Amino acid sequence: MALVRNNGFYDVMPQSFSTMLDRFFNESVNTRNFSGFTPHVDACETEKGFELELALPGVKKEDVSIDFQEGKLTITGERKFEKKEEGKRYHMLETQYGSFTRTFYLPDNVNPEQIKANLANGVLHVTVPKDEQKVLKRQISITSDAEEETKPAAKKVAVASENGKEVKA
Template identity: 65%
Template sequence: MALNRYSGMQEGMPNSFSSMLDRFFNESVNSKNVSGFTPHVDACETEKSYEIEVALPGVRKENINIDFHEGRLTITGERSLEKKEEGRRYHMLETQYGSFSRTFYLPDKVSPDKISAHLEDGVLMVTVPKDEHKTMRRQINISSANDNKNKGSEGKASEGKGNVAVESGKSKK
């Protein structure tokens, strides 16, 4: 008995042009000749960090490499087919094997020395904390030539409405 993949096709003919394209791309992308794959990723931003979840079932942490360089976070690795048993002949092999690489471009406001990664149940979770010093909001004073003349005549800076002190990212008047 042979196991055949059900594709919804009557006698091998597509029902529509769309299903014909789906069949073409699915069969060509999932062929055994492909030497790599692209894992699925969920990426989000929180108030304090960027979080990247990568679906890597069957991949050991020893086979994963995470690199951060010039604002680029690159996750590379490999999932190899280790099911080579005598007397076993596959009729269907939909799991993707081979090497993979995913690169994410992050803004300048991250702390690369605090990036962490955790692999559990086939999901790699990478947390990239934001750098609080770079994300701080500040109010900037605008000075003019008149302000400098007033400073010189009084001997000290005036404490009027125009001056704003910045303390830990929050402005005070």
């Protein structure tokens, strides 16, 4: 068995110019699979909520669906290949076509009734506002066992309420 040095480009680089041309024309549009693509996403969090931007060039709003269920925001759609012009034979087609699904897991402090989406210039903008009632922040103080032992026992005073007035017993 002979050892062959691997330079990293052995499988990628064609052995000759003729081989490169053969590969170029053999990998035509007819052999491509348009089963799906993954749109690029920019996601950020603000004080008021979450913002998502999906790059969907050439996608119509009728071809996009947005669902929110159990903390998951799912965006599905399809980018259709509609370039069926007679007399053209594509040699290279790098644009992605097909159906897509993107799912985003959101915290439980969002308000699903206020989710808004807008598709403009090939970019889908989705805003998910936070629910202000669930966002309220509360500071919890921490005590140690030693602090509890050194505190003097407080006298217990019973407080009762009669018609909105406090009565101490």
